[in-house]
Amino acid sequence: MGxxxxxxxxxxxxxSRNRPTDGSTxxxxxxxxxxxxxxxxxxxSEATxxxxxxxxxxxxxEMRFERSTGRSCAC
Structure with missing residues (x-):
């Protein structure tokens, strides 16, 4: 059992508690x-x-948006 x-x-x-909670998607x-x-x-004011x-x-x-679904992601 060890x-x-x-x-x-x-x-x-x-x-999931390691995920950021600042609303980032x-x-x-x-x-x-x-x-x-x-x-x-x-x-x-960022250029678009x-x-x-x-x-x-x-x-x-141009930058592309990418959504990350992994644990502990910085996104």
Whole structure:
């Protein structure tokens, strides 16, 4: 039973309580630069592409939104 208890304790420690609770639903990514900005970190004054998506602060390309569903994600 020691092995089962260890596995259960490990799974319990990675539960959903480790997820951020700030209302984030994902992040915007720049495929060229690898820059990532969480949706809750965007400010209203950020530059946006003609599609309404934010632009990368490093290269100026349109960023894409990606929703993460993993545990303990920073998104």
């Amino acid at each position: 092995l089962l208890a260890s596995v259960k304790a490990m799974l319990d420690s990675t539960g 994902g992040a915007y990514w720049c495929d060229d630069c690898g820059v990532r900005i969480r949706d809750v970190d965007l400010e209203g 592409h003609e599609t309404g998506e934010p632009v990368c602060p490093d290269c100026g390309d």
